Amino acid sequence: MGKSKTMNCRVCGTEIAKSAKSCPQCGAKNKKPIYKKWYFWLLVLIIAMIAISSSGGDSADTEPVEYVVTDIKTMADELENNALNAEDTYSDAYLEITGVLNSVDSDGSYITVTHYQDAYGFDSIQCFVKDDTQLDVIKTKSVGDTVTVKGQISNIGELLGYTMDIHEIF
Numbered sequence: 070m071g072k073s074k075t076m077n078c079r080v081c082g083t084e085i086a087k088s089a090k091s092c093p094q095c096g097a098k099n100k101k102p103i104y105k106k107w108y109f110w111l112l113v114l115i116i117a118m119i120a121i122s123s124s125g126g127d128s129a130d131t132e133p134v135e136y137v138v139t140d141i142k143t144m145a146d147e148l149e150n151n152a153l154n155a156e157d158t159y160s161d162a163y164l165e166i167t168g169v170l171n172s173v174d175s176d177g178s179y180i181t182v183t184h185y186q187d188a189y190g191f192d193s194i195q196c197f198v199k200d201d202t203q204l205d206v207i208k209t210k211s212v213g214d215t216v217t218v219k220g221q222i223s224n225i226g227e228l229l230g231y232t233m234d235i236h237e238i239f
């Protein structure tokens with residue numbers, strides 16, 4: 070059978086003509102469900118297109134961040150030589166730094182990473198812990214261990230050096 074010219078009433082199930090405005094049996098209006106109407110799908114398409122274009126607008130937030138691999142010695146030297154240049158280079162930068170775990174804050178709010186043990190000042194980067202996963206990694210480490218920190222520079226001070234927010238530590 071091809072396309073039937075009849076259908077069943079959605080309310081009482083009586084076979085009625087598709088073109089009938091209402092069911093002769095129960096009087097229910099014979100309306101197509103909304104998803105069978107062409108303008109419903111047009112609306113869905115428009116909403117989908119708006120959703121796609123608006124999510125494309127802030128793609129910078131969703132794109133994976135690229136961490137620049139650098140070392141603390143280079144960063145410290147730049148800060149010492151010219152704090153203004155260091156600020157230009159490293160402000161809000163996403164960095165991957167490998168160094169020596171120099172200290173762990175007793176509250177677990179930050180660690181310091183240096184390029185040689187017992188370094189301080191510019192040679193030490195204060196890295197702030199952001200979640201429990203990072204804390205769990207830090208708990209497995211001891212001062213003097215090598216650590217790699219991926220994160221974003223949050224502050225550059227002429228006196229205190231660099232601070233960064235940890236995104237990942239291993």
Ligand SMILES: [Zn+2]
Binds near residue numbers: 079092095
């Ligand atoms: Zn009916």
